[in-house]
Amino acid sequence: MLRLLTATIFLLAWCWSKTEAYNTTAMEVLTQKLLKDYDKNIIPSAEGKGIEVAITVTIINFDLNEKNHELSLDFWLKMVWNDPRMEWDVEENGGIEETHIDDTKLWRPDFTLYSTSDWKNAKLTGANTLTVVGHSGEIIYVPPLSVKVKCVMDVTLWPYDQHKCKIKFGSWVYDGNKMYLKSADPPILLEMEDVPREWKLGNHSFSINTKNYDCCTEPFMDVTIYLTLYRVAPTFCWTVIMPIAVLCLLTFVTFLLPPASGEKILVASLSLLANICFLDYATQTISHAPTHTPILIKLVCLQLVLLVLAVLLNAVVLNISRGPHTLALPSTLKLPLLRLSSVLGLAYYAHKVSRSDGADLEKSDRLELGEESKLCSVESRPRCNCDTEDNLWNWLLLGAVIDRLCLIIYLIIFVLSICIFSTVV
Incomplete structure (x- = not known):
């Protein structure tokens, strides 16, 4: 009886390891197949149309530098779009419904922070994180970002002052016809720790704007976020x-x-x-x-x-x-x-x-x-x-x-x- 139980356990372990190895091998094969002849510099499009990018901003932390008139902001920028080149049949690929691919190997929205005070770190991509790729071609990309934004402070009511800071970003090269921006629901989330701090976040707003520049006839879209910060300093x-x-x-x-x-x-x-x-x-x-x-x-x-x-x-x-x-x-x-x-x-x-x-x-x-x-x-x-x-x-x-x-x-x-x-x- 003991020998039979030992043999059963050994057989189950062997089958599980074979299944895991098969899944791992299938994942590697799928990834190689998806990235074969894939050009990350070409924007994905379906039937020559532009793509839609849904955006959600999750604020993690912030700090306001009064002397430099600068807002330091830590947030997650969630971007969701569909790339037809990333579609596959689930049954033909071992039942795999989603995979994770290095973000540097895929096309990503070239978002740039317009209101930055540090142009060396103005790009909102390149955080070296994995993307979640679904079998339907849906790609979810959530890089953690830390930026510095210009925010001229209105100290009229100092020391009980409040300030409205603007965070504005958008595509650097793609116009609204090629890359259409839309807000997810909800567009802004707060994941800040409840710790005592000098500044508190009051009202906030999220809007997607379309603007025409003198250089081009195509409309360009941008995301504009307004954060109202007020001082909490009883001393x-x-x-x-x-x-x-x-x-x-x-x-x-x-x-x-x-x-x-x-x-x-x-x-x-x-x-x-x-x-x-x-x-x-x-x-x-x-x-x-x-x-x-x-x-x-x-x-x-x-x-x-x-x-x-x-x-x-x-x-x-x-x-x-x-x-x-x-x-x-x-x-x-x-x-x-x-x-x-x-x-x-x-x-x-x-x-x-x-x-x-x-x-x-x-x-x-x-x-x-x-x-x-x-x-x-x-x-x-x-x-x-x-x-x-x-x-x-x-x-x-x-x-x-x-x-x-x-x-x-x-x-x-x-x-x-x-x-x-x-x-x-």
């Missing part, structure tokens, strides 16, 4: 938005300090340097966009101009507010200043100007007038480089009014700029 809220908000608030501080305080110029100067440092950081991050300027950069530049004006105005207000003054404040200005002070919230300064008592200055008053203020009596004023208290408070009121008016003007400009730039901020 930019803390590294970009928050610093800009703080820089804007620092400008408020320069107008809120007492008019005779020397720290006004110091705070404005430090804020000016901080804005310049932020502009340098933004330039290093997004480089120089050839067509667009980020709205946030415009906002920071506006703040930069306002800070320069603030430094100049603070110097003028500081000079007005601190003594000594060789001239008294004209009486024609005193009454309008008193009326404006009540509207601008400067009642403290108005009280000091209109008071009738001649009490000595308190410590807080001396700080308000500035440490370098020099006071003297009316009798000693001609003999020293000093100022009377009443006259100094009059000039201080003028400086405070100018300071408060500048604050209101700044607030108006700031609110208007926020409304204009609200799409980002």
Whole structure:
């Protein structure tokens, strides 16, 4: 019994190996027969008509280079067409329904990437992959490709910007009458890994276009794919938005300090340097966009101009507010200043100007007038480089009014700029 079982197993193994050898030999014979007298440089056609090539694009991965304005794209380009020279009878060839042939031995669509930034690798063939050839002559060719595409970035809404990149390719020599392009269903597939990335793929579209060139009367067809990419970077809220908000608030501080305080110029100067440092950081991050300027950069530049004006105005207000003054404040200005002070919230300064008592200055008053203020009596004023208290408070009121008016003007400009730039901020 054991001998019979062993003989049966041996017989089955021998028959299986013979079958495999027969199939392998039949495959070799079929391949040699198909490639005999086959010219891969001649486009296949049935009865002199052009061929149809169905196209499907499967996106695997992508990356956007902001400084070079370049999209790196990894995808599979599936092409399906029919070659009558590849037909065979299944029964006469050992029941073989399909075979695999090296792509370099067959005719392939000469697709070239038109929107490439690297013309050395613009050809979308030659990936050294096998093609699937069916007995009906249908050929399926799916080369894995990695290309670089020009994509001029619109950084207007940086750091919440989105960009529309175009991938355009087509035949380099065959017109639409010889090679007709059509999209498969679906034309675009996504096979990307679900991993955290800075850029996300939004809308995408696939279209086949026909165009006539001046050189030729025949129409040429191309495939155009649009990919909309948008940035996903939550850290930019803390590294970009928050610093800009703080820089804007620092400008408020320069107008809120007492008019005779020397720290006004110091705070404005430090804020000016901080804005310049932020502009340098933004330039290093997004480089120089050839067509667009980020709205946030415009906002920071506006703040930069306002800070320069603030430094100049603070110097003028500081000079007005601190003594000594060789001239008294004209009486024609005193009454309008008193009326404006009540509207601008400067009642403290108005009280000091209109008071009738001649009490000595308190410590807080001396700080308000500035440490370098020099006071003297009316009798000693001609003999020293000093100022009377009443006259100094009059000039201080003028400086405070100018300071408060500048604050209101700044607030108006700031609110208007926020409304204009609200799409980002």
